[in-house]
Amino acid sequence: MTADVPTLLLMIIVTSLVTSGALLVLNGNQRNDGLQYWAGGLLLSALAHALLLLYGRIPYLLAIVLGNALLSSALASFWLAVRRFHGLALHWARTLALLAAIALLMWLLQHQFASRVVIMGLILGLQAALVLWVLRQRALGAEQQRSRGALLLVCGLGLIVLTMLLRAGAALFFSLNIASILQSNLVQTLTFMVSFLATLVSSFGFVFMAKERADQANLRLASQDPLTGAANRRALMQALETELARASRQHTPLALLMVDIDHFKRVNDHYGHLAGDHVLRHIVGVLRQRLRASDVLGRYGGEEFMLLLPDTDLHGAAQLAEQLRQAVQAAPCEWQGQRIPFTVSIGVAASADTPADPSRTSEALLQAADQALYRAKDDGRNRVALA
Numbered sequence: 001m002t003a004d005v006p007t008l009l010l011m012i013i014v015t016s017l018v019t020s021g022a023l024l025v026l027n028g029n030q031r032n033d034g035l036q037y038w039a040g041g042l043l044l045s046a047l048a049h050a051l052l053l054l055y056g057r058i059p060y061l062l063a064i065v066l067g068n069a070l071l072s073s074a075l076a077s078f079w080l081a082v083r084r085f086h087g088l089a090l091h092w093a094r095t096l097a098l099l100a101a102i103a104l105l106m107w108l109l110q111h112q113f114a115s116r117v118v119i120m121g122l123i124l125g126l127q128a129a130l131v132l133w134v135l136r137q138r139a140l141g142a143e144q145q146r147s148r149g150a151l152l153l154v155c156g157l158g159l160i161v162l163t164m165l166l167r168a169g170a171a172l173f174f175s176l177n178i179a180s181i182l183q184s185n186l187v188q189t190l191t192f193m194v195s196f197l198a199t200l201v202s203s204f205g206f207v208f209m210a211k212e213r214a215d216q217a218n219l220r221l222a223s224q225d226p227l228t229g230a231a232n233r234r235a236l237m238q239a240l241e242t243e244l245a246r247a248s249r250q251h252t253p254l255a256l257l258m259v260d261i262d263h264f265k266r267v268n269d270h271y272g273h274l275a276g277d278h279v280l281r282h283i284v285g286v287l288r289q290r291l292r293a294s295d296v297l298g299r300y301g302g303e304e305f306m307l308l309l310p311d312t313d314l315h316g317a318a319q320l321a322e323q324l325r326q327a328v329q330a331a332p333c334e335w336q337g338q339r340i341p342f343t344v345s346i347g348v349a350a351s352a353d354t355p356a357d358p359s360r361t362s363e364a365l366l367q368a369a370d371q372a373l374y375r376a377k378d379d380g381r382n383r384v385a386l387a
């Protein structure tokens with residue numbers, strides 16, 4: 001079964017052009033995730049296939065020498081896109097040297113179709129394998145392991161590697177029985193059919209990867225306090241409900257600490273609001289150093305922070321609260337060469353470990369910790385009070 005090669009080439013050209021245009025519009029000028037390199041690669045691929053399609057009607061130099069160099073530069077552009085996506089250096093000199101070498105080889109092999117097929121098959125296959133190599137190295141990161149986009153991209157690139165190596169092998173060990181790039185046979189049909197599919201699949205994969213990254217960034221923004229980087233109030237409330245449900249299921253205690261900076265207004269009035277902001281970031285750093293990975297720290301509002309301590313009872317939480325109070329006092333904040341001493345008051349509450357306990361609602365726990373905090377303030381500040 002064979003298909004008309006010029007038709008297949010046209011399909012690749014149109015698909016590459018449309019996808020490239022869509023990517024350029026989608027990307028705008030804002031993002032830096034390599035989409036513009038991928039779009040550039042698709043444009044180069046469209047141009048390369050157009051030149052190959054014109055073989056016989058335009059000079060050999062344009063159709064084959066430039067056509068193959070552009071084909072290789074399309075894959076080089078995909079490689080640059082993936083490197084840019086992962087924040088790796090872009091090796092322009094190596095890329096240009098490869099393209100020059102391909103042009104020279106194609107010129108030297110003017111009358112040897114089979115040799116050209118073998119060499120280009122090997123080069124393009126290896127280039128696609130190089131892109132896979134970058135992805136493999138990065139797959140160790142947590143973000144990539146779960147990425148469905150990366151999986152699609154790997155499938156598309158894998159198809160290119162396989163097809164190009166099979167094409168090179170077919171030309172090397174069997175006769176292709178054709179004399180030009182535009183003639184049809186099984187190998188030609190498979191090559192261009194799979195190239196068409198691989199272009200689509202890998203482009204979808206790369207766009208998904210960019211989208212997944214943007215989604216993650218949005219999720220982070222939606223759950224983070226922009227000033228301190230701690231969880232924001234919305235994320236805190238969500239975590240409180242989740243942890244309460246877990247504590248209830250597993251019959252474990254859950255502690256909640258309300259940490260409030262004492263006389264923070266004076267810090268602002270005396271050192272200025274920027275210094276006040278710096279103190280807020282500083283205290284998050286001090287608190288974080290003493291927490292477990294499962295603890296949740298967030299900014300409840302203004303100069304008030306909330307800490308959720310899973311699997312911790314009132315006694316354990318009170319001990320930690322006292323350590324935190326002392327740590328804050330012992331680590332005054334440095335701001336433009338000045339030391340800004342400050343203290344905190346902490347209210348501690350915990351849900352008991354019996355499922356029927358009425359303190360197992362978020363409102364009850366919050367209210368208890370809040371009341372304890374106000375007692376700590378009333379009793380003179382810089383202290384811990386238990387609910």
Ligand SMILES: Nc1nc2c(ncn2[C@@H]2O[C@H](COP(=O)(O)OP(=O)(O)OP(=O)(O)O)[C@@H](O)[C@H]2O)c(=O)[nH]1
Nearest residue numbers: 260261262263264265266268273274276277302303
């Ligand atoms: N710099 C800065 N200040 C903030 C921010 N959010 C709230 N504040 C300030 O925090 C101060 C809170 O003041 P108060 O509620 O009177 O509390 P306090 O001065 O800490 O007194 P006590 O809590 O009673 O010890 C106000 O001056 C707010 O302007 C912020 O994001 N940055």
